[in-house]
Amino acid sequence: MTRGSVVRAVARKDLAVEMGSRVVINQVAPFALVVMVMFAFALDNEGILSRVAPGLVWLATLFSMLVVVQRSFAVESADGALDALRVAGVDPVAIFLGKSVALMVQLFALEVLLVCTAFVLYGVEPSPAGWAEAFVTMVAATVGLGFVGTLYGGLAAGARGRETLLPLLLLPVVAPVLIGATRATEAAFGSGGASVSEGWPWIGLLAVFAVLFGAAGSAAFGPLVDE
Amino acid sequence: MTNVVELRGVVAVLGGFPALAGVDLTVGRGEVLLLQGPNGAGKTSVLRVCAGLLPVERGGGSILGMDITAQRDSIRSRVGLLGHTNGLYLDLTVAQNIRFWASTVGASRDEVSAAMQRMGLDGRLASVKADRLSAGQRRRCALASMIVRRAELWLLDEPHAGLDAAGRDEIDSVLRDAVAAGATVVVSSHELERAGALATRVVTVDGGTVRDGGGAR
Amino acid sequence: MTPTGAHATTGTPATRRLGLVVCVLLVLLVLSGLWWSAEDVVQGSTVRIMYVHVPSIWVAYMAFALTAVCSGAYLSRGTRSVAWDRVAGASAEIGVLFVAVSLVTGSLWGRLTWGTYWVWDARLTSTAFLFITYVGYLAVRRLGGTLRQRARRSAVLALLAVLEIPLVHFSVELWRSLHQEASVANPNAKVEMDGLMLFTLMLGLATFTALFVWLVLHRQRVILLEDTVADRGLDEAIASRRDEAGAR
Amino acid sequence: MEHASFIIASYVLTFGSIAAYAAWVVRRGRGLARRASREEMPWT
Numbered sequence: 001m002t003r004g005s006v007v008r009a010v011a012r013k014d015l016a017v018e019m020g021s022r023v024v025i026n027q028v029a030p031f032a033l034v035v036m037v038m039f040a041f042a043l044d045n046e047g048i049l050s051r052v053a054p055g056l057v058w059l060a061t062l063f064s065m066l067v068v069v070q071r072s073f074a075v076e077s078a079d080g081a082l083d084a085l086r087v088a089g090v091d092p093v094a095i096f097l098g099k100s101v102a103l104m105v106q107l108f109a110l111e112v113l114l115v116c117t118a119f120v121l122y123g124v125e126p127s128p129a130g131w132a133e134a135f136v137t138m139v140a141a142t143v144g145l146g147f148v149g150t151l152y153g154g155l156a157a158g159a160r161g162r163e164t165l166l167p168l169l170l171l172p173v174v175a176p177v178l179i180g181a182t183r184a185t186e187a188a189f190g191s192g193g194a195s196v197s198e199g200w201p202w203i204g205l206l207a208v209f210a211v212l213f214g215a216a217g218s219a220a221f222g223p224l225v226d227e
Numbered sequence: 228m229t230n231v232v233e234l235r236g237v238v239a240v241l242g243g244f245p246a247l248a249g250v251d252l253t254v255g256r257g258e259v260l261l262l263q264g265p266n267g268a269g270k271t272s273v274l275r276v277c278a279g280l281l282p283v284e285r286g287g288g289s290i291l292g293m294d295i296t297a298q299r300d301s302i303r304s305r306v307g308l309l310g311h312t313n314g315l316y317l318d319l320t321v322a323q324n325i326r327f328w329a330s331t332v333g334a335s336r337d338e339v340s341a342a343m344q345r346m347g348l349d350g351r352l353a354s355v356k357a358d359r360l361s362a363g364q365r366r367r368c369a370l371a372s373m374i375v376r377r378a379e380l381w382l383l384d385e386p387h388a389g390l391d392a393a394g395r396d397e398i399d400s401v402l403r404d405a406v407a408a409g410a411t412v413v414v415s416s417h418e419l420e421r422a423g424a425l426a427t428r429v430v431t432v433d434g435g436t437v438r439d440g441g442g443a444r
Numbered sequence: 445m446t447p448t449g450a451h452a453t454t455g456t457p458a459t460r461r462l463g464l465v466v467c468v469l470l471v472l473l474v475l476s477g478l479w480w481s482a483e484d485v486v487q488g489s490t491v492r493i494m495y496v497h498v499p500s501i502w503v504a505y506m507a508f509a510l511t512a513v514c515s516g517a518y519l520s521r522g523t524r525s526v527a528w529d530r531v532a533g534a535s536a537e538i539g540v541l542f543v544a545v546s547l548v549t550g551s552l553w554g555r556l557t558w559g560t561y562w563v564w565d566a567r568l569t570s571t572a573f574l575f576i577t578y579v580g581y582l583a584v585r586r587l588g589g590t591l592r593q594r595a596r597r598s599a600v601l602a603l604l605a606v607l608e609i610p611l612v613h614f615s616v617e618l619w620r621s622l623h624q625e626a627s628v629a630n631p632n633a634k635v636e637m638d639g640l641m642l643f644t645l646m647l648g649l650a651t652f653t654a655l656f657v658w659l660v661l662h663r664q665r666v667i668l669l670e671d672t673v674a675d676r677g678l679d680e681a682i683a684s685r686r687d688e689a690g691a692r
Numbered sequence: 693m694e695h696a697s698f699i700i701a702s703y704v705l706t707f708g709s710i711a712a713y714a715a716w717v718v719r720r721g722r723g724l725a726r727r728a729s730r731e732e733m734p735w736t
Contacts, residue, residue: 009330013316013323020318020356079357079365080312087278088376089304090331151604155597159587169580172573173608176615183619205615216607220600238682240590245678248685268688284590284678434688452728454721456735474703489694496706541713549702556695655710662717665735669724672732 003094010098015105017075024068024106032064032110036117046123051192053122054185057114058141058178064110065103065174066167069149072103073157082157082225092222096150100217104146111138115185124189129196134188137199140206141181144213148173151217154225180205229292231256231380231411232277236286237295239276246272248435249286254413259406261426262415262437269435270415271311274382277413278308291379307378309386313369317358321348321368324357328372342374346397363394370401381405383414399425454665462658469651476644493553495644499652500546501571506656507539508578508605515602518595527664529595530671532602533585534663536578538656543575566620570613577605577612591671 018024039056043049049056076082085095115134118124126134148170156166180202186192187199232254239247247269254260262270275281277290279299288295290302315324325348329339343349346367357365366386373381381402387395402412402425414426431438455463477495514532518524550568551561562568585598730736 005333006331009327013319013327016323017316017318020320020323075316075318078317079315080310081314081316083280083310083312084308084314084328084372085331087280087303087306087308088328088332089300155584155601159584165580165583168576168583172576172580172612173604175573176611179615179619201618205618209611212607212611216604220604223596223600238678240678242588243674243677243681245682245685248682282590282593435682435685452722452725452733452736454718454725454733454735470707474707478699478703483694489696489699492699493702496703500706538713541709545706545709548705552698552702552705556698659714659717662714662721665733666717666721666724669721669728669733672728673724676727 003091003097006091006094007098007101010095011101011105014072014075014099014102018102018106023071024110028064028067028071029110029113031067032060032114033117035060035063036114036121040121049122050124050189053118053124054189054191055178055182056122057111057118057185058181060114061107061111061141061145062171062174062178065107065145065149066170068103068106068110069153069170070163070166072099072150073153077157086226092225093218095225096154096217096221099154100146100150100214103149104142107145107149108138108142111142118189124191126189127196130188130190133196133199133203134185137181137184137188137203137206140203140210141177141184144177144206144210145174147210147213147217148177151213151221151224154221157225176205176209180209229289230254231258231291232260232288232413233290234273234276234286234288234295237276237283237288238285239272239281240284241272241281245284245435246281247276250276250432250435250437252430252437254411256411257406257409259402259412259414259425259427261429262413262432263417263429264415264432268432270432271384272435273432273437274308274310274384274413274415277380277382278306279303280308305378306380306382307373307376308382308384309366309369309373310384313365314372315357315365315368318356320354320356321360321364322353324368325371325375329375332376334375338375342371345374345401346371362389363391366390366394367397370398374401374405377408379410381410381412381414383412385415385417387416454662454669459658459661462654462661466651466654466658469647469654473644473647473651476640476647481640481644482638490553490556491641493549493556495648497546497549497553498645499648500542500549502649503652503656504539504542504546504574506653507535507542507660508574508609510535510660511539511578511581511602512606515599518599519603526591526595526671527668529591529599530664530667531660533582533598534660534667536581536585536602537663538659540575540578540582542652542656543571543578547571547575564620566613566617569620570609570616573612573616574609577608581605 036056039060040049043052073082076085115138119126152166152170152173156162156169159165184199184202184206187194187196187202190196230253232252234250234252237247237250237252238245250269250273252273262273264270272281276283276295279290279295279302283296291305293302295302314328316327319327322343325339325343328334340349343353348364348367348371352360352364357368360368366389370386383398383402386398386402390398402414406412412425415432473495477492481492481495483489483491511532514528514535518526518528518532547568550571554563554568555561581598581601584601585594587594587597589597725733
């Protein structure tokens, strides 16, 4: 049994669960859209909206992520599947990577939706190079978010008060992603006169974040979830 | 060969409550041990300790010759637990569930279809979502994944609960096959008549302790 | 079991002496900070806040560093003693207290110097994140479970914080340096310090360090007692649990 | 002294909260130590 095949099995399973239940499609995605509309009500100014659109996109992503992460582990504990995985001695690193990959796929889909919404509702108009940069930003940010979300989601999964514990633990950690992804997206969208080239250092930050938390999560997930 | 299960003075705590208050238990290879006792006596906790799910607070012991605290990871891949929950993903179909389990332990396609056939899960049931299944059908799913796992120590928590007569017979026959294949079984049950027929030994769990209900039968 | 009587404390002659030293130093610090030392040429009287602000943030950094070291020691093989976890927990709790204190005194100072309680300065922002991170750490310590569970979980979390904090700090710094035009005021502005002012600052650092040692010693003993009493409760619970069996 | 209120406030806040915490720790320690034996308190 190689680690890679377990990773694939876990990721495929999580995505199959989503295809079977459609919770992210039917509930989280509309939630994210509502958040975007509420931002527009709160700010009530088209000039400001297109200026702050990148930040709103990523804030909406983070809020949606909290829900998706909770869901990802609720599925495991609904009928004791996580216990069963533990008893089966399934490699926790493979569980971590597999669940991270599934989370990344779902987050990426949400981000695409949110960016398109910002394009339509907030009046942002990126150049072709900007679209490319936005794509790279989304990939880099999503990988990091997937790792951190799975890591802290697993820790909070078994805990009492997990609904409040998860945001408390997770949001401070993802601050670099919010900052980096927002700045990079601003560059991509040209918000506030930013040029596309200004975004690349921030994408570097996102990549560093993703690599560090991928490694740390692989090491820490087992001890955190198991004990 | 050492005993399959050896617990010495095991105390296990659940949210501050001593679920196990000093358990001594020995199970030899090939035995079918029946744990009986009232609700809340600690039967489930004994099984969860043996499966390496519930950490041992005091005392110690070994499972399949491996230390129960230091070598929990190695123990786990060699035991199978059928608890109150079935470990199913309710949004997946029966076939998806069992195939997932098979893929995490590296079972072949043939083994999977054999196990599904054995539990009567092929055909129409295979494509039904787990949350539409009856309690008995869910049990059968869980048993199918146990079969696929080829565990050396089978731990079953009230496996007969909520099943009709046919379902119970099925479980008994799966257990007999497992024992014939060399597995050791620890099973908890209210239904002494039924489980007692299989058991080679019966012990009583009460107040988080084990009273040996007499030697081998 | 030797009863300890009504005068049992977490103190020892050594900590009592240390406590006395801390008290004397504190009096000296207040006198020196509020009366003896002169006002700063640039900052004026607000420099007096620095004599308590700088030592508190210093203690907080020291506390979190100690938490990280103890967590690493707990996780490394051969030293797996829950004593490490107690020191880590005590230290983190004290660190949270001192970060909170330094955030408040810092914003009071900021109000006087910058005219505003808060500026989105890199150091302030990442200190706020530091605070929230360790509040989360303390929440995880209270999740329950066995002592070993608590120790392992919180040790792993403390080491993750070691990874998280520099990342947050770095990104916040990058955020400010690339984004904001010249900051309101540079808190690092060279302060001309006369001898007594420097003395007062050093006195503050020494006092707070001694205070930190005193607090950690006591707090980790209290944690030991909490664990012991919980364990005693467990003994009683085990006994009554075993009686259940006899009753039937 | 200029800004006396702010300066006094920061001293009071700092030492007040530390003193409150220290008092809480000591009192909690006393309460628990009364229920513990000498062997359980390795520092005695």
